[in-house]
Amino acid sequence: GQNIDQPTEMTATEGAIVQINCTYQTSGFNGLFWYQQHAGEAPTFLSYNVLDGLEEKGRFSSFLSRSKGYSYLLLKELQMKDSASYLCALTNRDDKIIFGKGTRLHILP
Amino acid sequence: GAGVSQSPRYKVTKRGQDVALRCDPISGHVSLYWYRQALGQGPEFLTYFNYEAQQDKSGLPNDRFSAERPEGSISTLTIQRTEQRDSAMYRCASSLSGPRTDTQYFGPGTRLTVL
Numbered sequence: 001g002q003n004i005d006q007p008t009e010m011t012a013t014e015g016a017i018v019q020i021n022c023t024y025q026t027s028g029f030n031g032l033f034w035y036q037q038h039a040g041e042a043p044t045f046l047s048y049n050v051l052d053g054l055e056e057k058g059r060f061s062s063f064l065s066r067s068k069g070y071s072y073l074l075l076k077e078l079q080m081k082d083s084a085s086y087l088c089a090l091t092n093r094d095d096k097i098i099f100g101k102g103t104r105l106h107i108l109p
Numbered sequence: 110g111a112g113v114s115q116s117p118r119y120k121v122t123k124r125g126q127d128v129a130l131r132c133d134p135i136s137g138h139v140s141l142y143w144y145r146q147a148l149g150q151g152p153e154f155l156t157y158f159n160y161e162a163q164q165d166k167s168g169l170p171n172d173r174f175s176a177e178r179p180e181g182s183i184s185t186l187t188i189q190r191t192e193q194r195d196s197a198m199y200r201c202a203s204s205l206s207g208p209r210t211d212t213q214y215f216g217p218g219t220r221l222t223v224l
Binding site for chain 2: 042
């Protein structure tokens, strides 16, 4: 079967760095997405990793290790507007897509 | 053009009634997805279409749930004989091509409440 684990909640301070981890199990893994979802709004795309390594995009970076079934989302220079849920989602070669339950990130001033 | 739209945004119905939820994807997007999202949880996959073909309906909870996309554009998710446990946010998403590599663009959702 397929399974995704990510922490339920995290708290960090404005201006700091936070790393949100995601571990997964699936057959025929293809790629891994990160989405951001503010309360009451629709999820929006942040990043996509298919190869091992780090993908950097401004203040946000995403890392993937296929052999370890592990990814993380790194958020730098945190801003209050980064308070949101962060969803890890994977796809496999059968075109299955599964979302994790999301990590609620609270930013303190 | 515009993003993914869904209607109605809110639907309140009585147990036992049928409901139809509509999704209008981004123009030109081949794939369309339906999800159900409980409060504080991630989206739960229900079904997806490539053009008008329903490629995967493994996530539909039971045979009261059905979906169609007859002309490869607008899609309707129908829930027959609604039950209170069907109350949730139903989200639609679309992507330019298939789910394997493509970004999904989500609609605002339909909040369904079954009394």
